[in-house]
Amino acid sequence: MSATHVQNAVRPLEVPLYQRKTVRIGLPILILLITCLSWEGLSRSGVVNPITLPPISAIAFAFFELLGKRFFWEAVIVTLQETMLGFVIGASVGLVIGAMTGTFPMFRVALFPFIVAFQNTPRVALAPVFLTWFGFGMTSKVVMAAVICFFPVVINTVAGLAAVDQNGRLLYKTLGASTRQTFFKFTLPSAAPITFAGIKTALTLALLGAIVAEFVGGSEGLGVLVKEFNFQLRVDMAFAVILVLASIGLILYGLIEIAERKIIFWVKK
């Protein structure tokens, strides 16, 4: 034991294994490789049915095949439109309602119980209803995406406004700031970091909402493609579409992270 102590004393700056760059990059790659190889092996050896679980290589081929198809790109555009429209509408309405709820106590007293109740309802359950109300077209998907986006934005806007420093409010009062100046030069930017966290969550949820709504009933979009390929037992193709959805999700998240860094530049991570 004493030998260990001496060694620690001599090399106090040793980096833990998991913090080393080689480990941080190498380990996930290793796990990916093991997963892919065992998947490929299981499927090719016939341990599992290659129709229900096609080999990774087949999924890769399907993916590149998909990239050359016109119907695929049309589906991408439809789903992206539904997601973005739903996000913009849901987040905007959420911001306005959240700002009013967080600013005016009467609004909060009147609305907050309903917001909390809805927040704890699995909102995707509304998808069939929206289908009945708005039909098989894009509208029902946009509405679903918007509704699912709305809540995290409202909740976080209210939380952001509640966390605003009371001394800051007093400072603006001593400086003779108007209500408008206080809101735009103080309250809004003060609430922005927490509000933005809600907006980030909302974007991820918007894609989810659009896909679920497409599953429930639709004729175009990536969700529809996943469902149809599955019906045709083209599981390789279904997986390829899921891969595309994962990429879209990642890209959207990356974009909103960049926006976040630009908008709330003063928050250091």
Added chain:
Amino acid sequence: MLEKTDKADGSGLAISLENVDKIYPTATGSLEVFRSISLQIRSGEFISLVGPSGCGKSTILKIIAGLEPFNSGVVKVGGEEPRAGRRDIGFMFQQSVLMPWRTVRENVALPFEIAHDKSEKSKQRVLDLIDLVGLKNNLKLLPSELSGGMQQRVAFARTLALDPSILLLDEPFAALDEFKREFLNVEVAKIHDDLKKTSILVTHSIPEAVLMSDRVIALGAHPGRVLGDIAIDLPRPRTPDLIGTTKFQNAVKQIRDALAVTEVGAAA
């Protein structure tokens, strides 16, 4: 250079409180913060309010600044009823209350921005003030890039921005360590000597109050009331060297005695 202020009203009395009562409504009834407080502060005078938590010393500052209502009595600030948003009052908080998205320069410029003052003169004044608090090389830094002491300097520069004739300082350096605190206190005392602003400092520290003030008001708690009004007969400029002198120690003792009376009185 920053010019001296000359906004003293004719009577020489900048702020007066006559028999002011403050009672907070609470869930179970009411809390008497202080009873029948009377204070007179002359133009250009530096006074400190010292006392235990609960004596209402911060509340007095907020009443003068028009940030808090009071129940009875008469308060006059420059001959007027107190109201928030008077630009001849500068209020400084225990926390720096800087806007984290604004640079040092933008934070100090905030009062001008709110007053819609875009003049070249105000821009120059912002730079002069930042120079005054010793941060001219940090104009473009964000508050998160500054130490606690530097943040309070920026806050002090912002407090001086509109050249207020009255400074209300609510434990401005209480969150800092002893060394920074003494250093900044001496600087504030120096700036006070130059600019002759009517100043009220709220503090927990008796030596700090003595070092800074012309007069120290000792307050007792539950309910808050004036226990003593001690004139500090020390030469200006005030420097840390004074702390060792007999005069300084006597003043500290006088205030301690005034405050100690309550403990006995409250127990009896």
